[in-house]
Amino acid sequence: xxxxxxxxxxxxxxxxxxxxxxxxxxxxxxxxxxxxxxxxxxxxxxxxxxxxxxxxxxxxxxxxxxxxxxxxxxxxxxxxxxxxxxxxxxxxxxxxxxxxxxxxxxxxxxxxxxxxxxxxxxxxxxxxxxxxxxxxxx
Numbered sequence: 001x002x003x004x005x006x007x008x009x010x011x012x013x014x015x016x017x018x019x020x021x022x023x024x025x026x027x028x029x030x031x032x033x034x035x036x037x038x039x040x041x042x043x044x045x046x047x048x049x050x051x052x053x054x055x056x057x058x059x060x061x062x063x064x065x066x067x068x069x070x071x072x073x074x075x076x077x078x079x080x081x082x083x084x085x086x087x088x089x090x091x092x093x094x095x096x097x098x099x100x101x102x103x104x105x106x107x108x109x110x111x112x113x114x115x116x117x118x119x120x121x122x123x124x125x126x127x128x129x130x131x132x133x134x135x136x137x138x
Contacts, residue, residue, distance in 0.1 A: 022115045032081065032115060039081065039115070052078035062115065067108050076113035083116040084108075 021033045030037050041062035046052045055063065056078055065071050065082035075082045089101045108114055 021112075037081075041083070046075070046078075046080075049074070049078070052080065056080070067104055069108055069111065072108055072111045072113040076111075080113065081115035082113050083118050084114065085118045085120075087120065089119075 023031045025031060025036070030039065039062035040060050041064070042055055042060045043064050044051075044055070045064050045066070046055055052063075052074065061079060062081050062083065063075060065075060065084055067084050072082055086101075086104075089097075089104060092098045092101055105117070
């Protein structure tokens with residue numbers, strides 16, 4: 001039963017790693033640069049300044065993006081915070097994978113527009129990893 005509980009915990013809870021100056025309060029609220037922040041995000045990745053302006057005019061302040069300094073600069077110029085999905089980097093099984101992940105993260109890890117690194121939150125993306133973790137615990 002303990003393994004089943006562990007399995008469901010991994011499947012149902014998305015994993016989010018907060019970047020630099022983003023943290024969680026004890027009540028689950030988010031702090032960005034020390035200030036309480038309630039992100040209003042859109043899953044769409046803005047393609048240009050016009051889209052950033054459109055999203056801003058409708059009240060959004062948080063967008064999905066990528067680990068590109070130019071994109072993060074543009075987002076910051078328009079007043080946005082960014083979350084970056086790590087996708088295939090959810091597992092780091094060996095030193096080579098660790099180095100690849102570090103090379104992906106390090107160029108932008110302290111960018112002021114970066115708020116969150118996102119690990120896969122879809123249950124099926126985590127099934128194999130969770131199964132292996134559960135089997136290792138038995």
